[in-house]
Amino acid sequence: MTKLGFGFLRLPLLDKKDEHSVDYAVLNFMVDKFIEKGGRYFDTAFTYLGGASEEAIRLSLSERYPREKFILADKLPSWLIRNKDDCGKIFEKQLSLCGVDFFDVYMLHWLNETNYITAETFGEFEFIEKLKSEGKVLKTGFSFHDSPELLEKILIKHPEIDCVQLQINYLDWESPAFRARECYEVAEKFGKEIIVMEPVKGGTLLNLPPEAKEVFSEKFSFSEASAAIRFAESLPSVTTVLSGMNSPEQIDENAEEFSPLSETEFSELMEIAKIIRSKTAVPCTGCSYCTGNCPLQIPIPRYFEVYNEYCRNPGEDWKIEHAYSNLTRSFSRPSDCLRCRICEQNCPQKISIVETLQKVSRTFGY
Ligand code: SF4
Ligand code: SF4
Incomplete structure (x- = not known):
């Protein structure tokens, strides 16, 4: 099995306009297939799928498999915390929604400049550390969307953290805006386990512009999805690569036996990234974090x-x-x-x- 993790951010839906209409016939089949292929790591969050993701973990996973069969990661929505009591209330609700009595990994969700201040103000790091000492959480971490400088500052202040979840893919690796390589190198320097999110950049790397596709087909005999997943898996400090899969075929494709990219393949992907960057008008990953508070609900x-x-x-x-x-x-x-x-x-x-x-x-x- 690869380092693949099953992200519950995008799931098969019966009605594409309704995030709560999870298609459990397809999802259960996918979960079974993933576990059959040796997969164990599942990732969810309080706010994924408009709040329906944790329930989907319970219905498709924890009520169908013994607890020792899977590793479950969940996240505290740092930006929703208004006082110290909120942390405990949300955590208990998450356990109940997921149908478990502990999380293998528990993270502060989506740290950036603003959310980091909130996390420090309300003692969120101390809160998750206490959960670890009580055995309700086995490992602590945070997911991160900001500069390598801020990442370094947080890791100096909080050496107790076990893992960091970073947006890493071959398009962002040398991107001046995302600086994925630099963030990776900071986390590696501090000896943290690195969990990768958005390895296919919300589907961008599965649907290459024609100019990039042409070069890709000349250079590679494997699929675009395999190239993107293998890129992330080839990084030595990466322990898990999360993929938000929404069809059984994606599991087959993403869970191929892992073989690291060669140096030549790595450089060729960097060249393809340059072509994609020159052709992608808006680098949107489709995460929908922007839509929740829009007064007009513009999609x-x-x-x-x-x-x-x-x-x-x-x-x-x-x-x-x-x-x-x-x-x-x-x-x-x-x-x-x-x-x-x-x-x-x-x-x-x-x-x-x-x-x-x-x-x-x-x-x-x-
Ligand atoms: S525009 Fe919205 S959906 Fe696109 S990346 Fe930004 S927050 Fe996510
Ligand atoms: S109204 Fe426009 S600026 Fe305001 S949240 Fe909606 S999309 Fe964003």
Whole structure:
């Protein structure tokens, strides 16, 4: 088995518009297949899938398998904490939603400059350490979306932390905006276990622009998904690579036997990354962290997806315009945006959402 972990951020749904409509027939089949192939690590969070992810862990995993069969990681939503009591209340609720009495890994979710201040203010590091001393949590950590400088500052202040979850993929590795390599090197220097999130960058690395696809096919005999997963798995301090799989085929593809990339393959992926960067208009991963507090509930990632598709396939305008028009009939339009910028505070990719929505609106003419 690879270092693959099963992320419960994106799951098969019966109705794509309803995050709570988890398709349990498909999900249970996927969980069984993953475990059959030797997979053990499952990852969830309080806020994934609009709050439905932890329940999905209980219904598809903890009520169907003995506890020793799986490793479960969950996360405390640091930005939702308003006082010290909130930590305990949320933790107890998480145990109950997941149907377990301990977590193998428990993290502070999504630390950046702002959430780190909240975490220190309300003693969240001390809280998770206490859970570890009580045996309710076996390992502690945090997921991180910020600079290597902040990562180093946190790891100096909190040497007790066991693991760090980082956004690492071959597109972000040398990206000046995400600095994935530098973050990896900091975590490695402090001897932390590294768990990788977004190895396929929300699907971007599964749907390459034609110019990148052409080079990829010349250089590699394996699939785009395998290349992305193998890139992350090849990093020596990485213990787990989370993949948000939503079909059984993705499990088959992602759980192939692991063989590290050669140096040549690594360099070729860096060249392909440069081509992708030059062709991807908006580096949105579709995580939906931006949509929860939008007063107009604008489906930001869906508009960005349509816009990226438009930029990638200029000959297919009519199909893409149809998709855009469908969206505007069901939801507020990009041109309705109030420019309050609430959404931008939550974007791990640091996208200028307001300006990008304006660009999308100008492109489609309304
Ligand atoms: S800036 Fe626009 S998209 Fe963002 S939260 Fe405000 S209204 Fe919604
Ligand atoms: S705009 Fe940012 S927060 Fe919103 S879905 Fe895309 S990457 Fe996530």
